[in-house]
Amino acid sequence: MTVPLHLEAAGATPIVWFTAALRGGAGLDPVGREGLTRHAAELARRGAGDLGRAELDAAVDELGASLEVDVDRDSIALSGMALARTLPRLLELAAAVLGRPRLELAEHEQLVRETRHELDDLRDDDSSLADRFFNLRCAPGHPYGRTTLGTEATLAAIDLAAAREQRARLWSRDRLVVGFAGAIDPAAARDAADGLAEAIGGAGSPPLPELTSVESAPGLRIYVVDKPARSQCQMMLGHTGPRYGTGDFTALLPFETAFGGMFSSRLMQEIRVKRGWSYGAGCRLHRARIGSWFRIHLAPTAEVAADALRLVLDLYADVAANGLTDAEVDFARGYLTGSLALGRQTARQRMRQQLQHDLLGMPADYLPTLGQRIAAVSAADVRAAAARWLRPADVCVVVVATASQLVPRLEALGLAVTEVLPHDSY
Amino acid sequence: MPWTLDVEHELAPGLTIRRHRLHNGLTLISLLDPAAPVVSYQTWFGVGSRHEEPGRTGMAHLFEHLMFNQTTTLAAGDFDRLIEQTGGDSNAATWVDWTYYRDTVPARDLALCVRLEADRMHNLVLEDGPLEAEREVVANERLQRVDDDVDGFLDEELYRLAFTRHPYRWPTIGWMDDIRGLAKPDVIRFYRTFYAPNNATVVVVGQFEPAELLALIEERYGRLAAAALPGGGRSGAAVEVEPTQTAERRASFVKPTAAPRLHMGWRAAAQGETDWAALSVAAALLASGSSSRLHRRLVIERELCSALGCDVAPFRDPGLFRLSLNLTRDASLAEVEGEIDSAIEALAAGRIEEHELAKVKNIVETDFWAELDTCDGRAEALGHYQTVLGDFRMLFEIAARLARVTIADVADVAGRYLSRERRCLLMVEPEPDDGDGDGDSDDDSDDDSDGGDTAEVAR
Numbered sequence: 001m002t003v004p005l006h007l008e009a010a011g012a013t014p015i016v017w018f019t020a021a022l023r024g025g026a027g028l029d030p031v032g033r034e035g036l037t038r039h040a041a042e043l044a045r046r047g048a049g050d051l052g053r054a055e056l057d058a059a060v061d062e063l064g065a066s067l068e069v070d071v072d073r074d075s076i077a078l079s080g081m082a083l084a085r086t087l088p089r090l091l092e093l094a095a096a097v098l099g100r101p102r103l104e105l106a107e108h109e110q111l112v113r114e115t116r117h118e119l120d121d122l123r124d125d126d127s128s129l130a131d132r133f134f135n136l137r138c139a140p141g142h143p144y145g146r147t148t149l150g151t152e153a154t155l156a157a158i159d160l161a162a163a164r165e166q167r168a169r170l171w172s173r174d175r176l177v178v179g180f181a182g183a184i185d186p187a188a189a190r191d192a193a194d195g196l197a198e199a200i201g202g203a204g205s206p207p208l209p210e211l212t213s214v215e216s217a218p219g220l221r222i223y224v225v226d227k228p229a230r231s232q233c234q235m236m237l238g239h240t241g242p243r244y245g246t247g248d249f250t251a252l253l254p255f256e257t258a259f260g261g262m263f264s265s266r267l268m269q270e271i272r273v274k275r276g277w278s279y280g281a282g283c284r285l286h287r288a289r290i291g292s293w294f295r296i297h298l299a300p301t302a303e304v305a306a307d308a309l310r311l312v313l314d315l316y317a318d319v320a321a322n323g324l325t326d327a328e329v330d331f332a333r334g335y336l337t338g339s340l341a342l343g344r345q346t347a348r349q350r351m352r353q354q355l356q357h358d359l360l361g362m363p364a365d366y367l368p369t370l371g372q373r374i375a376a377v378s379a380a381d382v383r384a385a386a387a388r389w390l391r392p393a394d395v396c397v398v399v400v401a402t403a404s405q406l407v408p409r410l411e412a413l414g415l416a417v418t419e420v421l422p423h424d425s426y
Numbered sequence: 427m428p429w430t431l432d433v434e435h436e437l438a439p440g441l442t443i444r445r446h447r448l449h450n451g452l453t454l455i456s457l458l459d460p461a462a463p464v465v466s467y468q469t470w471f472g473v474g475s476r477h478e479e480p481g482r483t484g485m486a487h488l489f490e491h492l493m494f495n496q497t498t499t500l501a502a503g504d505f506d507r508l509i510e511q512t513g514g515d516s517n518a519a520t521w522v523d524w525t526y527y528r529d530t531v532p533a534r535d536l537a538l539c540v541r542l543e544a545d546r547m548h549n550l551v552l553e554d555g556p557l558e559a560e561r562e563v564v565a566n567e568r569l570q571r572v573d574d575d576v577d578g579f580l581d582e583e584l585y586r587l588a589f590t591r592h593p594y595r596w597p598t599i600g601w602m603d604d605i606r607g608l609a610k611p612d613v614i615r616f617y618r619t620f621y622a623p624n625n626a627t628v629v630v631v632g633q634f635e636p637a638e639l640l641a642l643i644e645e646r647y648g649r650l651a652a653a654a655l656p657g658g659g660r661s662g663a664a665v666e667v668e669p670t671q672t673a674e675r676r677a678s679f680v681k682p683t684a685a686p687r688l689h690m691g692w693r694a695a696a697q698g699e700t701d702w703a704a705l706s707v708a709a710a711l712l713a714s715g716s717s718s719r720l721h722r723r724l725v726i727e728r729e730l731c732s733a734l735g736c737d738v739a740p741f742r743d744p745g746l747f748r749l750s751l752n753l754t755r756d757a758s759l760a761e762v763e764g765e766i767d768s769a770i771e772a773l774a775a776g777r778i779e780e781h782e783l784a785k786v787k788n789i790v791e792t793d794f795w796a797e798l799d800t801c802d803g804r805a806e807a808l809g810h811y812q813t814v815l816g817d818f819r820m821l822f823e824i825a826a827r828l829a830r831v832t833i834a835d836v837a838d839v840a841g842r843y844l845s846r847e848r849r850c851l852l853m854v855e856p857e858p859d860d861g862d863g864d865g866d867s868d869d870d871s872d873d874d875s876d877g878g879d880t881a882e883v884a885r
Contacts, residue, residue, distance in 0.1 A: 010461070012438050013795045053726070057716035062781065064788025083792055110729070117732035117754050120684035124576050228682040228857070232569040263494075263506040263516075273503070276562025279570050299570055331511065338513015341463040341532045345632075346799050424684065 003197040006179040006354040007189045010347035016087045016182040017348045019079040020098060020196045021359055023175040024208045026148035027073035033157050035115065035150020037170065038071040040163040043111055044101030045069045045078075048093070053107055056093065065090045067097065073144055073211075074289045075359045076170060084183040091192050099199030103167065108160040115155055122149070123424055126227065126400045127299075130234040133225050134295065136426060138238065138396040139214045144292050151426060172202035177358050181351035213291030216240045218394045220313075222415060226403035227423040233305040233401040237312065238295035239394050242385070244287040245362050250373050251385035252294075254332035256285050258324050260296060262335060267296065270315060277304050281312075289361050294389065305401060306409035313392065320390035329379040337371045428644050429454075435819055437798070443808065445818065446640065451624025451652045454643060455808050455818055457631040459801065463532065465632035466801035467539035469547070470526040470809040473620035475598040476665060476743075477656070481607075484564065484600015485616050487520040488608055491560040493527065494518075497549040502556060505542055512538065521598055523742045524813045530802055533633035537642055543628070544646035547621055552614055561605060568599050576681055577750065580689040580852050587675050588691050588746055588850045591666040622653030627812045631805040665743070668693070671848050678853040685732070686753040687854040688762060691746035692844050694738050698815045702738060703827035704835040705747055705843060708773055709736040710786040711836065713749070717785070719769050720749075730757040730765070742814050746850075747843060759853060773840035778833045790828050 026037045045067070046053040060067045065082035067090065078097060082090040122128045132147060139145035150158070178193035216239045242248040260267040260283030271281035281298035296316065300308035324332075344350050357367050399406065403420045410417055433445040437457065446454040478485045494516075496502040509516045514531030529539045572578040582597045589595030599605075628647075630639060656663035671693060695701035712720045713736035724731040733752045739745025753762060772778075798804050812818040 012441060012459070012461070013798060015792065015795045015799070054717065054722065057722070058785075061715035061717040061789065062785045064785070064790070064792040066792075081792065081796060083788070083795070086788070110726075113729060114725075114732065117685070117729075117752075120755065121732055121752055123684045124687075126574060230574055232566065232574045262510050264503060264510055269503075272563055273559060276559045276566065279563060279567040299566070301566055301569060331507075335510045335513050338511075338532055339515070341513065342515060342530055345462050345464045345801055348799060 001174065001203070003173065003193050004177045004358060005190060005193045006177070006351050006358065007184075007186055008181040008347035008351040008354075009184060009186065009189070010181070011183050014084045014183050015081060016084050016180065016184045017079070017081050017351065018091075018094075018181070018192070019077050019179045019352070019355055020094065021075050021077040021177050021179075021355060022170060022172070023075060023177070023359060024170050025073050025075045026071050027143035027211050028170065028208060029143070029146065029148075032154060033162060034146045034154040035148065036158050036162055036166050037076060038148050039111060039115070039150070039158055040103075040166045040170075041069045041071050041076050043103050043108055043163055044097050044167065046107040046111065047102035047104055049096035049100045051093075051096070052102070056097075059093055060090065063090055067094060071148055073148060087184070091195065095196055095199035098171070098196060099201060101167070103160065103164050105160050108163060112155050112158065115150060116152065118149065119152070126230070126232075126234040129225060129227070129423060130236050130398055130400045133223060133400070133421065133426065134236040134238070134396065134398040137221065137223050137398055138216050138293055139240075140217070142214050143211050144214050144288070144290070170208070171200055172205035173197040173200045174203055174205055175208070176200060177355055179351040179355035181347040211290050213243060214240050214293060216293065216394065216396055220393065220395050220397070221418045222397040222399070222410065224403045224406055224417055224420045225398060225400040225423050226420050227400055228402060230302060230400065230402045230405075232299055232301050233399050233406065234299050235305065235309060235397070235399045236295055236297050237309075237395050237397040238293050239391050239396060240389075241285045241292060241294035242389055243291040244289075244360055245366060248385040248388060249285060251377050251381040252285055252389060253336055253374060254329045254377060254382050255319075255324060255386055256283060257332035257335055258328040259283055259319055262332075266315060266319065267298070267312070270311065271298055271300070271308065275304075277301065277308050287360060289359070302401060302405050305399065305406055306413050306415065309397065309399070309410070309415060310413050313395065316390070316395070317392040320386060320392045323383040323386055324379070326379045329377075329382050333374055333377060336374045340371050428648055429640055433819065435822070437804075443818065445812075448623065448644065448647060450648065450650060451622075452643075452647050452650075453627040453812065454640075455627060455629045455812060456634070456636065456639060457804055457808070458634060458636060459632055462632040462801050464530055464801055465533050465536045465539070465630060465634055466805040467529045467531070467536065467543065468526055468629040468805045468809050469543050470524055470627040470629065470813040471620060472523075472625045472813055473525055474521050474523045475596060475600075476522050476593040477620065477663075478593065478596070480596070481604060482612060483596040483604040484598075485608055485612065486525055487599050488560065488564050488605065489613060489616055490518045490520045490525050490527075491564060492552060492557065492613065493546055493550060495556045495560075496551040496553065497545050498551060499545055499549060500542075505546065508538060508542060522594055522745075524810070526806075526809055526813075528802065528805070536630070536634050536639070540642045540646050544643075544650065547623070547626065547647070548650050550617060550621075552610060552617070554610065557610055557613065561608070564599065564605055565602065568602060568605065571599065572597070576683050576687055576854055579679075579681070580687060580750070580854060583677060583679070583852050584689045584691045584746065584748065584850060587677055587852065588671070588693060589668055592668040592743060593665050594668075594741065594743065594745060619653065619656065622655070623647055623650045624652040625655055627809055629805040629809040629812075631808070632801040668744070674846050675850045676852070678855065680857045681854045683854055683856045685755045685856065686757065686759070688751045688753060688759065689852045690749040690766070691850045692848045694744055694747040694843055695839075696742055696744045697740045697824070698742070698820065699744075700827060701839050701843070703824060704831050704839040705738045706828060707783070707786055707790075707831045708836050708840050708844070709738055709747065710789060711773065711778065711782065712736045712769060714786065714789055719772075720766065723765055723769065724751070724762065728761070728765070729754055730762050740810070740814065763851075767846075770840055770844045774837055774844070776833055776837035778836060780833070783831070783833055783836075787829055787831075790825075794825050
């Protein structure tokens with residue numbers, strides 16, 4: 001089978017970008033071993049072929065290149081960037097990482113320690129902390145709700161044998177998608193893609209299980225992630241959303257834009273422009289292979305956080321009940337169709353879009369026809385999709401804040417807190 | 427002819443950068459890229475936090491926010507809606523030496539950008555309501571980027587510790603008390619002083635018709651009058667020279683972090699000075715890439731840090747050579763300091779292999795081209811060098827200087843700049859389980875300075 005290749009050649013600058021991505025990611029981590037897929041992928045980058053970690057790092061750096069691993073719930077990617085003159089050597093190193101990783105015990109043990117340090121760093125970043133707890137609480141038990149990085153407990157449960165087993169299970173040329181952009185010609189890109197596929201091997205591997213869409217719990221649930229001395233609160237609230245590429249998802253794009261996707265959106269106007277309560281406020285329908293979530297985010301000061309949450313819940317209830325106006329839909333549709341050009345201005349951007357859509361399971365004609373699909377969405381389509389998907393009574397709220405300040409203010413507004421969670425508890 | 431073409435420079439075959447001057451002092455830098463479906467339109471003003479004064483810090487940044495409001499020809503909110511109507515995107519940023527405004531739109535909408543940007547350069551209306559709302563937004567931005575962000579806090583404190591006279595000692599976003607107190611007459615005076623064609627560079631990159639571009643800009647900007655800039659030119663009034671630091675300065679804080687953080691800074695060279703390139707190479711040797719000296723030693727071999735970074739401030743006047751480190755929970759500050767001292771001593775002694783220097787130069791070359799990938803990236807690079815160093819061609823001159831750096835150059839700057847007595851060191855330690863010591867400073871520095879941060883802040 002020929003490996004799928006997305007090529008965007010452009011010679012204005014002497015740089016080449018590539019990504020070799022495998023379908024299937026951290027969503028397939030076993031329960032109790034969250035972080036395993038990422039661990040296996042990172043471990044492969046720490047020594048491959050004839051090179052140990054230090055030699056491999058030095059070999060990449062000497063080229064002035066980069067070679068990075070990225071794991072999300074749906075895919076495992078190895079991405080590189082190099083000057084055209086050094087690309088052949090970087091591809092040799094990439095092939096070794098993909099096909100001949102050492103997966104050594106000492107590196108495994110050190111990677112577990114380093115991932116624990118990453119957890120510490122993550123806890124210092126309130127936005128990342130809110131994201132991590134939101135995923136956990138919005139969809140408890142679902143693979144999308146579990147962490148790709150792991151926890152103290154799950155990292156302790158990952159051993160080298162499990163990492164090797166996960167690699168054997170997920171790394172297969174049958175699931176490989178390759179993208180190249182920049183100063184490379186089509187023949188060279190095809191040879192390189194085939195070379196990477198050959199390095200991975202694993203042809204004929206069994207298909208991976210398909211995940212089922214996220215189902216969030218009913219009711220309004222408010223979780224306060226308690227962190228000392230917060231003058232500001234990172235706030236995320238949302239619930240299940242439609243799968244990317246479906247008719248409902250496309251119909252909700254103008255809603256996402258008009259409610260929280262532009263500076264002139266309702267959330268930005270009400271929260272930031274009129275009240276100055278938060279530097280930013282917006283919403284997003286998450287793009288994934290399965291239905292995941294619709295999420296609102298803002299970062300109000302501690303003093304107004306309870307009022308801000310009340311207002312956002314009211315705004316959301318209002319738009320869910322009454323929908324957008326025709327004028328809002330028209331404006332959002334125009335914005336969306338015009339903005340497509342901004343995401344496609346360089347070869348690298350175009351390649352990444354194509355590759356990402358391939359990984360998301362979109363047909364080849366989806367991206368080229370996206371503008372027409374959006375243009376065809378009517379205000380009635382938006383309202384119908386909103387009626388099916390917007391659920392203001394079933395919202396999971398996660399707020400990173402100092403609980404002793406926030407909880408009484410929430411309760412004074414009749415917003416009962418479901419649970420207070422120590423910020424370093426997960 | 428209202429236009430003077432004074433420079434042409436080839437970025438790559440078929441991509442020529444042109445610099446024109448309009449009769450009123452406006453500078454236009456254009457780079458036609460017929461393959462781009464968009465146009466990036468940026469307006470760079472030679473005004474940043476260095477042009478503020480104590481008690482009125484944060485003015486340049488607050489003003490950046492206000493520029494998205496009402497004008498004599500547009501109602502509040504119209505600017506954003508007109509850009510969004512095209513599918514475009516607009517934003518802005520302020521730092522110590524500059525403020526710039528960015529519009530990225532489909533190529534067909536260039537004329538709209540020209541109209542909107544020329545309009546707000548001259549016709550802004552400052553009402554009390556929007557001023558107060560933006561003041562709250564900026565206060566929130568400060569909480570997010572500084573007060574509740576340990577790295578933002580440390581950056582601010584590092585510059586406060588390192589600078590005692592120069593305006594780089596106060597943060598671009600401003601002190602909170604100043605943000606709360608900026609008065610409307612001062613804001614209006616700031617606008618009339620610095621927002622004028624002879625203090626601005628318009629950078630246009632992407633797909634456009636060159637003759638049409640010149641005509642559009644002449645039509646919209648040609649009638650704007652030049653301003654009398656402080657100091658008589660784009661560089662602004664003279665600022666106080668920072669005295670030489672003669673003793674190490676230290677400060678420590680307690681914050682609710684999981685592990686300690688360490689930031690160190692040494693007064694460096696200005697970006698236009700030749701030493702800046704050698705210092706940049708030194709920074710890359712220490713911390714650029716997983717095989718760099720400090721990453722290998724502190725993160726991989728000794729596991730004393732989880733992450734680190736090193737850079738040299740790209741400022742008009744000397745900024746800081748800055749090293750930031752996330753320590754691991756049980757790491758000893760003394761051990762980390764010892765490793766850093768050893769690494770710097772090795773650089774100063776010239777213990778650098780030729781292949782290591784070649785590695786860093788490859789990294790620099792790759793980064794140079796990667797930053798020029800998008801229309802926005804190209805416009806930003808051209809606007810920065812034109813505004814900070816007076817000539818966009820310094821982008822290429824500095825790339826050439828970086829390529830010429832020798833081992834002896836690195837040893838020389840490491841010895842002269844990165845000495846202990848020129849160093850500032852700030853530490854954040856996790857608060858004890860039963861403590862509430864947020865922000866308590868144990869400052870044993872050799873002076874009581876009152877400013878400093880360079881964190882870039884965007885709208």
